[in-house]
Amino acid sequence: MKNTVLYTIAPKDLAAHLFEVTLTVDKPDPDGQIFFLPAWIPGSYMIREFARNIVRINAQSDGEVVTLKKLDKHTWQASPCKGTITLEYEVYAWDLSVRAAHLDQTHGFFNGTSVFLSVQGQENLPHVVDIRRPEGEELKTWRVATALPQLKAKRYGFGTYVAANYDELIDHPVEMGTFDLATFKAHGVSHDIVITGRVPNLDMARLSADLKKICEAQIALFEPKSKRAPMDRYVFLTLAVGDGYGGLEHRASTALICSRNDLPVKGQKEMSEGYRTYLGLCSHEYFHTWNVKRIKPAAFAPYDLRTEGYTSLLWLFEGFTSYYDDLMLVRSGVIDEAAYFKLVGKTINGVLRGSGRTKQSVAESSFDAWTKYYRQDENSPNAIVSYYAKGSLIGLALDLAIRTETKGRKSLDDVMRALWQRYGRDFYSDLGGAGVTENDVERLFDEIAGLKLKRFFDRYVRGIDDLPLGKLLAPFGVEMSDKRKDAKPGLGIRTSRDGNDCKLANVYEGGAAHRAGLSAGDILIAMDGLRVSASNFDTLLARYRVGDAVTLHAFRRDELMMFDATLTPDDAPQVTLAGQAKPAAHARLRAAWLGTKSAG
Template sequence: MKKTITTKRQGTTISASEHALVYSIVPKDLAGHLYQVTLDIATPDEAGQVVSLPAWIPGSYMVREFARNIVQIKASSDGKKVALKKLDKHSWQAAPCKGPLRISYEVYAWDLSVRAAHLDQSHGFFNGTSVFLSVHGQEMNPHVVDIQRADDAACKTWRVATALPELKARRYGFGTYIAANYDALIDHPVEMGDFALATFDAHGISHDFVVTGKVPNMDMDRIIADVKKICETQIAFFEPRSKKAPMDRYVFMTMVVGEGYGGLEHRASTALICNRNDLPVKHQPEMSDAYRGFLGLCSHEYFHTWNVKRIKPAAFAHYNLRQENYTSLLWIFEGFTSYYDDLMLVRAGVIDEAAYFKLLAKTVNMVTRGSGRTKQSVAESSFDAWTKYYRQDENSPNAIVSYYTKGSLVALGLDLTIRAETAGKKSLDDVMRAMWQKFGRDFYERSLTGKQQGLAETEFESVVEQATGVNVRRFLDKHARGTEDVPLAKLYADFAVLVNEGTANKKASLGVRVVRDGNDCKIANAHEGRAAHLAGLSAQDVLVAINGLRVTAADAGDSLSAALGRYRVGETVQVHAFRRDELLNVSAKLQTDDVPAVSITVQATAKTGSVARPSFQRLVKNK
């Protein structure tokens, strides 16, 4: 194992030497959803080698206890059994041994998501955090992985998709791959199966688009054309002169299911999951809302290649994967990414301005509907992601705010503020490029020497001022560290953009969100201060009847709306509901249906003397 891998862009040399840690992983039991993993440690710690599996995966801020999926584990040296002592929920220590140490274990993989591992007869997928033990004290050594084909007829035509550099494997083939260190190993997910594959270049960098799952008449050519535009727009955004991407190759891995949506970013790839109907169909050129949403997901995860994978909060510069890593800055890393994901669609020419403002209005309305935004700031939401945002319950709309959605509005507000203060000469774009230059461009090169750095908790304001000359402390005190709504109507006024607050829906409402639960119409959320809450109803209550007429389970929301459609706002109705096994009978005074819906439009002409129109065009079109 003397082969050397040299990446062309980053100039990093990875040598597979006698000090490399060697893993093998094979789908052992497709129906049982088991991977067999072996780890060979050439020079184990003489005092007894400690190994552990991460408790969480970067990009998803919740402790998930991946080690719970290890079904059995054992150790040996030169064919002889070595005792393993479990130290805590995810760590083991092998007894001291003189020779090389082999650890063998099985991993149960039945989590169909972007965060963990999944295996059955249709495909295999895993993130390294779910399957690869970390060898304490040797995390900076090269890591070699032998991805093996399963001895099963269902796998004869399977291929491998990953951004890991090949060592002794052909691209898309089974064989050995290599990573510079453990952090790199777990940042390259792997998909294996019979997937659809298309490849395109974006500013000279090869991009693979992989789709696993059945999608009749999928228009792959259209997907590739649109995603290529998005990728090239983002590469040029961060490196407008050189148009140099920070990776040598990129892989989009998309798992198609009947119902699902999500993505997780990695340094040279992303894992996506989407509905079958999200993807375009051949000979249907119209842009559906579902496909537009999928492109937004691709744009979001790709933007993370720069923002959070390389430009990081200081708390993430050196991950501690055994416990929570706290930062109050996720509103910058997720919120700003959420702002730019749709903006990049219109800059790339994939959608038009009208579609962009429709998406923006949807975000504004989503944020405004939750009363939690008046109680929790996006900075607090970021810090509490581990316990609140990623562990939402029935009361979450009344208690928390999303650092994704409100964070994107904070980003927009900052952008408009900077443009107004500088007469359009500077923008949030300049801030993002400044952070890229300072923190991101050489992040992984510096990581090999332990000298990487991230954005400190109190550093963002000075970065903005250095990049633009604008002091944004007051704005952030109000809208990022405070709970005030971003005054978009006021900020947009100078940019020939109208934020129109429509009238509230006049239909009678209980102020709840309901879901179908078996044969029941169950309250999922009871919004604070709304009719149901004031009447004493709660989340998890099962609605039975309104004024003696049954509320059915079929299409729960439609059934409730139909039942309430017989009444006017202000009328009082009798609601029967079950709380556990106890029947409730309450009086509820009906209110209007939720809050006024915002719409956003561009004026035909700007105000006299306004610099807004040219500046606005630069905002949307990047000109």
């Protein structure tokens, strides 16, 4: 095909974890074509320098060697040539995550940002990729799963796939190997579930039924009349491992990783916590199909994948998505109100636990994602606030406030639909779309809700005040309580297991351990002369009372140190939510919010 950018990608050496990629350009820049690999992947706001995994690269034109000069850590320039130029390179793929690429004898996976060099100046041409089968008789059962449109390939088959441009090419992750597969339709659109990894007695029928409910609820939220999804086909790509969790959104698919124990088992009807968590992850990434993949912050329209893209709106794009992910579980009937209130309570407790919320606003947290949120350390709870978690509570607070002030006539749903209609629906169409600015967001809220919300934004988005959730929940017949008055003695720490040792993962500011001089990374070995281990620390601590003095011995690096601490009440929040049946007006308001037939 002429006037296209053509790639081939093949699993070259599974044991060495190498993909081999070729890139052919028909009409390279006569002054010397420039190529670059993205430094980050949309949805994960951290510079990852994927080019470091290119282990060999060369170029030729009409059989002649072409010199490649490296301009910076992820950019190459070819020497001038008149004919077609072809690059050949190998990519090391050993990142078992949703963000990069992974290859071994069990499967292959890649995001385009990790393997496909961009051709500068030709990003808007059609891009074709030939995905080739690995060699070996035992690998003939491998298939391909991706949402990329097929060109000369059967669905789930090796062959050629096509994208309208580079941005679309890198927005469709690819899984290859042997996998479990199921398909369902949500409002007429095919949705594939692909599960890679060994999962005994996987209940695909239940998973399909639950995801269908969640997907249809989300489609109806944004398009209540037409029920029209923004994609022709969607793929849930899940890698099941012994222990793992994560997801990354794409325009017509999502890459997920989970523990195999989180997936439903045939014959088990109860909703396990792990399965509920997995459905919440699927719900979160699916909601991104609208919120961030098409409704975008202005800084991402278009993406500059060579450097950081700063926005103070991640509290909306990630936070509101986190609000709706669990809300969609209850609205779709997958979980009940009590389970939903438990999830909200857990989020509230997580936000209130760290003192970082008193130092950083969610707008600042969004802007600093590149250097703080995605590069967390042992002091992060004392220094930052999560734009995911507090952002979800801001979404909750705004939804409740709008519903209350308008007596149920308006809600956050109306704001999200307005964002979709004005900024998202046409983003990938010929009409094109623009990103949303901070001022756009605030004006839209005032317009759609019919309220003046500047004070709210000043206090809770740009400011660091705690949200008045108890007051906002009351008109919905939901009681919020905090049982910290019954707190047991504590040191103000979070521990982790290091072998059988009890290691301090976090020392919370103002707690007993902080006052005594303990630090994150210290290994507790004794309390009042009794040996401390990862398995007995809580049991030992439970024998004391608030106000008791204890002597602690700990290793810091290889030095033994002693600390005198006075136990304080464990001030970890213990917020719980409970719905009340009366008065009926509250129950009706709650039912409209949660999409339940009855409340109480």
